[in-house]
Amino acid sequence: MTVFNRRIWRLSKAETRNQITGLLFVSPWIIGFLLWTAYPLASSFFYSFTHYDFITQMRWIGFRNYVEIFTDDPRFWTVVYNTVYYVGISVPLGVATAFLMANLLNTRLVGRSFFRAIFFIPSIVPAVCSAMVWLFIYNNQYGVINNFLRAMGRPIIPFLSSVTWSKPSLIVISLWGQGAAVVIFLASLQDVPRSLYEAATVDGANAWHRFWHITVPMSSPIILYNLVMGLISGFQTFLMPYLLTNGGPMASTEFYAMHLWRNAFELFRMGKACALAWIMLITVVLLTLLIFKTSASWVFYGGER
Amino acid sequence: MTNLARGLVRPRRTHKWTWMRIFLEFLKYFIVITLAISYAFPLYWMISSALKDDPQIYRVPPVLIPHPMHWNNFIDAWRADEFTLYTFNSVFRYALPNTAFTVISSAIVAYGFARVRWHGRDQLFFLCVSTMMIPYTVTMVPLFIIFKKLGWVGTYNPMVVPALFGNAFFIFLLRQFFMTLPEELSDAARVDGASELGILFRIILPLSKPALAVVALFQFMGTWNDYIGPLIYINKYELYPLALGIQKLRTALSQVGNAPMAYPYLMAVSTIASAPIIILFFFAQRTFIEGISLTGLKG
The missing domain is CATH 1.10.3720.10 (MetI-like)
Structure with missing residues (x-):
């Protein structure tokens, strides 16, 4: 983490601008990845330990599934x-x-x-x-x-x-x-x-x-x-x-x-x-x-x- | 050894027509033609059966070339259900918006990965490429839950909105292409005060037409052919895409035992639904082949 911070710290003005531009260009994918891949994967893992049928209240059932x-x-x-x-x-x-x-x-x-x-x-x-x-x-x-x-x-x-x-x-x-x-x-x-x-x-x-x-x-x-x-x-x-x-x-x-x-x-x-x-x-x-x-x-x- | 000398020494391929050679050549063509006939047969059978009437369908041995040809089947089959509406849904509610969004968003993201230098870029790109390996069945259920909570079930939103966020495979493909364009072009534009977005849209994209064509073609084909997405999310007949409409016709025709003209009609509708893809292939054969060949590159 410290290494990473120091690197960011040392960025020149042009480099900072590039960093922001690059992240902005890629941001649709980053948001999409979080919304349509990372979150579904994580929530699917969570749901796999629950009973969930849209009708009754979702409930935690551990490894029963x-x-x-x-x-x-x-x-x-x-x-x-x-x-x-x-x-x-x-x-x-x-x-x-x-x-x-x-x-x-x-x-x-x-x-x-x-x-x-x-x-x-x-x-x-x-x-x-x-x-x-x-x-x-x-x-x-x-x-x-x-x-x-x-x-x-x-x-x-x-x-x-x-x-x-x-x-x-x-x-x-x-x-x-x-x-x-x-x-x-x-x-x-x-x-x-x-x-x-x-x-x-x-x-x-x-x-x-x-x-x-x-x-x-x-x-x-x-x-x-x-x-x-x-x-x-x-x-x-x-x-x-x-x-x-x-x-x-x-x-x-x-x-x-x-x-x-x-x-x-x-x-x-x-x-x-x-x-x-x-x-x-x-x-x-x-x-x-x-x-x-x-x-x-x-x-x-x-x-x- | 100089190039000239190497050219002189290189053994000229001499083709002596020995009996062994002739036999091998014959064998080769025999195998290729047999394979080609078996690969082409199902589609030939689809088109030819679309032109038959019931007696020709049921005849033993089977009728290989329909006679007489019932061209009217195409119109009658089309009228057997709301196929014009289904086609409209396929094109304007699904394929076109999805393809347009995918091309634009993937190009923007690919530009960020290809032509701007920033920390963490290569790591994120690796992550992006690895998401292609995640089986869709794994995210299918949690995505359905998300879209259900958003109230999007029963609309095309679940199949169109995610296209705004880029597609990993096309990001990969476009990035590879953008990287081959000389950096001097961008530098010259930067000196003239162009923004990065301006460079992308005025310089990079016009030079990337072949790659963009691959993306548009593949995405259009993927959405036109898609069955599982609409099967999960579309529940009203008036929103059905063509793919679901064909299955609906099949169910309708098989409910009464074997309805008259069931097979010719199903084959006729299938022929019409395949025709745009096959015609696209013949017009853009090189784009298809190059695009498919590129998919192997990431291996």
Whole structure:
């Protein structure tokens, strides 16, 4: 504190003016941060120890929400399982396929920007619209895939109405919406210096060696970024299952964020919803830290960084 | 080795068309085209089904190219509910004000982070960037409680007013862009007695049109596509945005078992709602791609 004060004390007139100007310019964000991020986070932590339903008086109940979630909420472990299943498959699979697709696009290819547009557009279409199309495609009676199967005399696939198929069907939709990651990967691949590949070719490296020893290490920071971002958004998966299956069948697509949603906006258990949110926040932060910690061994920050 | 010499020594890529090469090339195009067809198919199915009538929807095997094409579906589907009103709400109550506020506020904040020197700036910027990692589900409930106390539930305020305070990601993006502009420009203006706000609006912003376009495009797209915000806060049909209107139509059509023309109408409305985004993409493809590529930079 004293160090800080002394520094402020020593500011020249011009520096003081800059200090004030800078803070004034940034003040919208500072106020917004306090109003829409810091205060909500703090109050959510407080609410997580209360019973709060807008009707009765809010009352302090200590750890009862947390105890209930872990011991007396049969849905909780189901949604944890569903979410881990979904995130555990869709995120690594999504990052891997996006990376491979970007690599395909990065080769000598006629119509590269055309293909890039094809892969990217599904990710910008309004989510409700994609939900309507997939609902139609996956339909047991009129869906295009099942219509073909029926025409061939094969049994239909109950994409959204069977416990075994519902989660894989949603994962397919998430892979379809991977376009942004493809574009990010492609941009990073184009930044890899050509000279590295040329040098390796001179040294007799084949395509596989070049991919494994140059492309992958040079892209590892972006792989890490996509992995972390995929994880954070994967844990919040809400809209597609909400619109397509509403959590069914047999709660097989009831994910963590939907459970939180129902507690907050259907049961009006704001306190418990906040407790659920804090459990998720802590899990996501711990997982992210874990990934960053282990990343030291596989992420390569080369070149100018 | 001089550059010239290096150019001479560099191995020329010779493409001998061996059978192996031809096979690999064939394989590559096969994979890319298969992927492209499967990625494009759902949207093709949306547009083509919008042009069918019920018999074509139910036929086995499925009709890949609608014949005859019922272009009237677009008008009939649009009239099946108050879609003109919903579109008005989407654009004028939500997307446009939110986008305008976001662009202006983010630019002002980014200027403070990029081009004014002050103590604590980099620490605050780091804090700003880290807020992007906070899952929205965590602040969703406490924010709802705040807006409920303010009496804003049932209005677009919860989705528009926070835009006045800047958006962390766009602040980051614009700051990176502002930093690339030469400092001499600002210095020259300062000598002429321009204020910092004047420098931002008269010199920096006109030079930053590409970056501002990215912000405006992404924010417009985000608000046009947003479903969860209106789902939480909008509870009256006359205030519904297009996204909620589509779901409302779906509920209405599925309540009577399977209403006639349920799928063509849903696909027609979905096509209309996606069209502005897809058209924007084709007109501003470079802006989109560059913007998305920039998001990877912060990794």
